[in-house]
Amino acid sequence: MSERLSVLKTYKLYVGGKFPRSESGRVYEVTTRTSAADAAGKGAWLANAPLASRKDARDAVVAARKAFGGWSGATAYNRGQVLYRVAEMLEGRRAQFAREVAAAEGLPKSRAAEQVDAAIDRWVWYAGWTDKIAQVLGGANPVAGPYFNLSSPEPTGVVAVLAPQESSLLGLVSVVAPVIATGNTAVVVASERSPLPALSLAEVLATSDVPGGVVNLLSGRTAEIAPALAAHQDVNAIDLAGADPALAKELEVAAADNLKRVLRPHPVDDWTATPGLDRMTPFLETKTVWHPTGALGVSGSSY
Template sequence: MKAPGTTTRLSVQKTYKLYVGGKFPRSESGRVYEVTDSRGAKGSGGGQDGGAWLANAPLASRKDARDAVVAARKAVAGWSGATAYNRGQVLYRVAEMLEGRREQFAREVADAEGLSKAKSAAVVDAAVDRWVWYAGWTDKIAQVVGGANPVAGPYFNLSTPEPTGVVAVLAPQDSSFLGLVSVLAPVIATGNTAVVVAAERAPLPALSLGEVLATSDVPGGVVNLLSGRTAEIATPLAAHQDVNGIDLTGAGPELAAELEAAAADNLKRVRRPALGEDWTADPGTSRLTAWLETKTVWHPIGV
């Protein structure tokens, strides 16, 4: 018998949704797919390899990808037009919010990557530190890659970096949170907006990141998060004429080659996947400079 004064509660399962334009829509197709814990790691879509069920994630469609690009394009002017110092403050606020939800992310990372409680907590700590690190670069990268150029004549010749625009990001498949932060943060730190395709088998940390972004100071549309089949979502993004760059980190060799060919149609900037990338290593500035264009201005020297 039930003890006096006790009640039986129904379990409240978390509903995961896409994050597009600052809102949380379901996939326009209404489709979902099962996400299982790390015991089901061999399958690309989860659910069929014996792992314990974790959640139903939205299965984004081509229409969702196009909607995400529209939202990202609308956000470009405001985000790129903000001061670098302000962008740094906004990104630091995201780190504060991540720190406040540390236990949730540690649990999701442990399920996604088969890590112990201590190791998953260390991964989350590293991801928060990585976010803070990129936040600190927002108002410094221009001094590293820009500057005054020596020219013959009575002119100032100044080169300054500017954002590329809308960048599609295929998040790494092997690092659901630290890898995700490592590829996303440099894109928005430099003033670009992003359409992110989460790790196909382990999308939950990415979808939870959308909840953090929505409650921080990041304007809607600056980051848009999609979950589903990587190839299905990435194909329209690579061919989209309003996408200015694509990070192929989360694509396999065959898919990466197809996407790179599609991206050439409008001369997108492409960052090819690297084999065996160590997400715990010092990231350097290469991902920051990958999404910057250089503008050079000539100005006559006043007499």
């Protein structure tokens, strides 16, 4: 029996629930990361990843905006079910992701498997928060007068997310899951050096119940794509987790043009640590409603 040729995987972007190539047609080499490879300056070839352009970024924003109404309007319970479904699908491909994370981050297989398990658990953790965050952050406010005064958190809109550079899957999930758990939609720039686990995660999202456009994944040069997102007038917020200090400062200036919410980068020693609410609250806005008590409404109904 003759030897067969290997079928190499073609990685693509994930925009609007579809898998397009970059409109520029560009790709870049992704290599393994090991101590020996780092010493030599280059590891073994893994794949060619799409090199997204600013046009791809704009397309992703359009897709995210289109998906925002349906996703933000879904019940919190439903969003929790969807996030849990992502965890289920990722669990079914655990071995594949462990291999990809090991190659991407130069980790032993056992350590990579721990990272994947933590990423799965992170989806479950945020799934549980979708219908609880409003109870924690909202409430009834005491006022002087015959009124109910109620405050509730609402999603801010389209959030650009620069994924952490050194944690290709767990760090990525840790910054994306809280954004969509709270009803926002996301345009995500994957780790520049290690984008393959992120691009494979797109396949999990596409085969789960996440509506197309809720999460859009781009790979390429962070310094090329991020300024277009920071300056985009239809992006409401940006998470700078994957930006170096010089780039972060540049992006903050660009984001100020339309008063974007900015989550500044801060070092994370251990992505496996149980997260708090720090990545959910920056992308929520508080809506306060006044309602008369004991008065007749316009229709004549008693409240």
